[in-house]
Amino acid sequence: MNEMQFLTWVRGPGLDIAVSIFLLGVIWRLLEIYSLGRKKDLAAPRQAAGASGFHTVFRRSMPPAGMGMVKKSPVSYIGGYIFHIGLFFVVFLFAPHIKLINSLIGVSWPGLPSQFIDLMAVVTMAAMVVVLADRINRPVKRYLSNFEDYFTWGVTFLPVLTGWMAVQHLLLPYTTMLALHILSVEILLVVLPFTKLFHAFTLWGSRWYNGQVNGHKGVAV
Amino acid sequence: MSATLEKGVRVLKEVIDAPIASYFNSCVHCGICAEACLFYTETGDPKYTPIHKLEPLRRVYEQEYTLLGRLAKMVGLSKPVTDAELAEWQELVYNSCTLCGRCSVVCPVGNDIVYMVLKLREGMSASGNAPEGIKGAVNRTVTIGSPMGVKLPAVKAQMKHVEEDYGIPIPLDVEGAEYMVMLSSMEIINFPEYLGAIAKIMRQAGKTWTLCSTAFEATNAGYQIGNSDLARVIVSRIVEGAEKLKVKTVISPECGHAYSALRWNGANVVGRPFTFQVKHIVEVLDEFRAQGLLKTEGFETDRLTFHDPCQLARRGGVIQPQRNLMNMVAKNFVEMPDAGFINWCCGGGGGASAIEEGEELRLEAFKKKKSQLDAVKPDRLVTACANCRIVLEEGLEHYQMDIPVVGLTEMIAEHIPEKGA
Numbered sequence: 340m341n342e343m344q345f346l347t348w349v350r351g352p353g354l355d356i357a358v359s360i361f362l363l364g365v366i367w368r369l370l371e372i373y374s375l376g377r378k379k380d381l382a383a384p385r386q387a388a389g390a391s392g393f394h395t396v397f398r399r400s401m402p403p404a405g406m407g408m409v410k411k412s413p414v415s416y417i418g419g420y421i422f423h424i425g426l427f428f429v430v431f432l433f434a435p436h437i438k439l440i441n442s443l444i445g446v447s448w449p450g451l452p453s454q455f456i457d458l459m460a461v462v463t464m465a466a467m468v469v470v471l472a473d474r475i476n477r478p479v480k481r482y483l484s485n486f487e488d489y490f491t492w493g494v495t496f497l498p499v500l501t502g503w504m505a506v507q508h509l510l511l512p513y514t515t516m517l518a519l520h521i522l523s524v525e526i527l528l529v530v531l532p533f534t535k536l537f538h539a540f541t542l543w544g545s546r547w548y549n550g551q552v553n554g555h556k557g558v559a560v
Numbered sequence: 561m562s563a564t565l566e567k568g569v570r571v572l573k574e575v576i577d578a579p580i581a582s583y584f585n586s587c588v589h590c591g592i593c594a595e596a597c598l599f600y601t602e603t604g605d606p607k608y609t610p611i612h613k614l615e616p617l618r619r620v621y622e623q624e625y626t627l628l629g630r631l632a633k634m635v636g637l638s639k640p641v642t643d644a645e646l647a648e649w650q651e652l653v654y655n656s657c658t659l660c661g662r663c664s665v666v667c668p669v670g671n672d673i674v675y676m677v678l679k680l681r682e683g684m685s686a687s688g689n690a691p692e693g694i695k696g697a698v699n700r701t702v703t704i705g706s707p708m709g710v711k712l713p714a715v716k717a718q719m720k721h722v723e724e725d726y727g728i729p730i731p732l733d734v735e736g737a738e739y740m741v742m743l744s745s746m747e748i749i750n751f752p753e754y755l756g757a758i759a760k761i762m763r764q765a766g767k768t769w770t771l772c773s774t775a776f777e778a779t780n781a782g783y784q785i786g787n788s789d790l791a792r793v794i795v796s797r798i799v800e801g802a803e804k805l806k807v808k809t810v811i812s813p814e815c816g817h818a819y820s821a822l823r824w825n826g827a828n829v830v831g832r833p834f835t836f837q838v839k840h841i842v843e844v845l846d847e848f849r850a851q852g853l854l855k856t857e858g859f860e861t862d863r864l865t866f867h868d869p870c871q872l873a874r875r876g877g878v879i880q881p882q883r884n885l886m887n888m889v890a891k892n893f894v895e896m897p898d899a900g901f902i903n904w905c906c907g908g909g910g911g912a913s914a915i916e917e918g919e920e921l922r923l924e925a926f927k928k929k930k931s932q933l934d935a936v937k938p939d940r941l942v943t944a945c946a947n948c949r950i951v952l953e954e955g956l957e958h959y960q961m962d963i964p965v966v967g968l969t970e971m972i973a974e975h976i977p978e979k980g981a
């Protein structure tokens with residue numbers, strides 16, 4: 340298979356397979372998790388301002404007030420914010436990505452200049468490297484970490500790296516690098532529903548449950 | 561042994577619900593929950609990271625409720641949970657968790673970790689892996705009626721003492737009273753002032769109240785140990801008592817876990833909503849205050865601070881009432897750093913104070929409270945939980961800190977004018 344055939348494959352059948360596994364995987368996992376249901380809370384509820392599942396879904400995006408958590412875990416918070424926001428920018432606001440999404444599902448929105456996206460990609464990768472170093476250095480994180488933590492880091496990092504290298508025309512011919520980039524995204528898509536990367540879907544539910552269970556008691560968590 | 565392990569795993573399978581599945585799938589191993597847990601912050605040992613305490617539950621979840629986990633189990637890649645493992649986890653699930661709920665407040669993905677600890681305890685208890693100290697307390701509550709072995713005659717004796725000392729009759733089994741007052745055996749044995757305080761406060765407020773001879777003990781070790789059946793026996797006693805006496809409100813005493821067990825968990829373990837209300841004494845006092853039924857005179861002038869019991873504040877949503885009450889009777893009330901919603905646990909909640917072999921760790925964790933106290937240097941420490949009070953007293957003694965601990969209710973009662981009826 341030459342590089343053109345490779346590119347054609349990842350753009351065609353490869354993408355179809357990956358997207359199908361991703362979509363079916365997401366649906367399967369969501370059903371597997373949320374169909375377990377839960378018991379109704381029979382305790383008499385107490386109302387309080389800001390105490391609900393809905394509030395917690397949003398509130399938890401910020402560090403809890405007055406607990407000094409950012410100071411205690413600076414890399415997790417600051418590094419975490421930077422790479423999540425960075426990923427959002429490079430995935431959804433890079434013009435060629437928007438074009439691709441448009442061709443797939445027919446919706447479109449304005450992108451950002453590619454120099455800016457370039458910068459974002461570098462910042463995102465830097466933040467991810469720092470977060471990885473923190474995982475290895477901090478006793479608690481190292482203790483909690485297993486193969487999956489490093490593996491998911493890798494499959495998230497590679498698409499950013501290969502995409503950036505393709506745009507910069509680094510190392511390999513553009514066509515090959517682009518094909519590798521698409522392949523790495525496909526791997527990410529296939530892996531996402533079945534690893535901790537699935538938190539992208541479940542964290543909303545988790546926050547909602549936590550907020551709701553405690554909100555029932557009039558506690559705004 | 562295998563029968564009990566089987567039972568434990570079966571219980572774990574039963575308690576796993578959508579929230580737990582969602583929580584386990586959301587965890588990104590960021591370790592932030594560790595920074596909220598006093599057992600980690602004071603020891604620096606990563607094994608005390610809150611989410612790690614749930615490993616056995618997570619394994620059962622993965623093996624039973626996920627496709628990949630089931631496959632891994634089938635081909636032998638993932639080993640079932642063993643008795644030895646559960647025994648090893650006892651220290652993590654009980655000794656080093658006071659159900660304080662701080663971890664649940666910080667987790668960025670929103671995991672309610674303490675919700676899961678309570679569920680894991682059900683499996684631990686069913687598999688025979690709960691600590692002896694709490695087991696003993698539960699057995700005594702179920703067979704004798706109270707965790708410390710206090711029986712009705714002891715309560716009656718104390719009623720008599722209080723009647724003599726305060727000159728106020730203590731009502732027992734009065735049908736149609738507005739309030740049914742519960743006690744914790746800690747109060748019956750160590751802090752008899754509580755009952756006298758209630759008598760004075762009720763007399764001033766002009767409210768009818770009663771004790772109940774079949775349900776005087778409020779603490780529920782069944783809830784703490786994770787045994788719903790026993791928790792149900794203990795709650796049912798209270799429900800029957802309250803319904804027999806047709807009271808409007810049951811008052812949970814100065815005990816944080818008694819409040820959680822009855823107010824938030826009670827209806828769920830008996831399987832139907834209550835026909836009466838449940839309030840913590842601090843809530844009742846604050847209501848009386850707001851209605852002008854609680855009038856005090858004079859002030860404490862020494863430097864006072866307040867320790868928020870976790871189950872009352874963070875887990876129970878009662879934060880401002882205790883401050884209103886403090887300000888009624890204290891001129892020099894200072895707040896510790898992190899007071900209120902994010903207060904640090906005394907180190908002995910959730911049944912931990914009943915675990916003898918956990919004492920060393922408990923005292924280590926107390927360094928957190930010590931540092932909070934060192935920051936404000938109070939003359940006395942006020943709280944609203946008899947269990948916190950005992951644990952605080954032990955910790956203060958260990959670190960040779962000369963700070964007396966007082967209960968809020970009795971402090972309020974001391975400021976009620978003698979002829980306040």
Ligand code: SF4
Pocket residue numbers: 586587588589590591592593594611666667668669670671673
């Ligand atoms: S804070 Fe939440 S996401 Fe982070 S390790 Fe703890 S449970 Fe997992």
Ligand code: SF4
Pocket residue numbers: 596597598599609610613656657658659660661662663664673674677
């Ligand atoms: S509930 Fe409190 S003691 Fe238990 S793990 Fe969470 S922070 Fe630690």
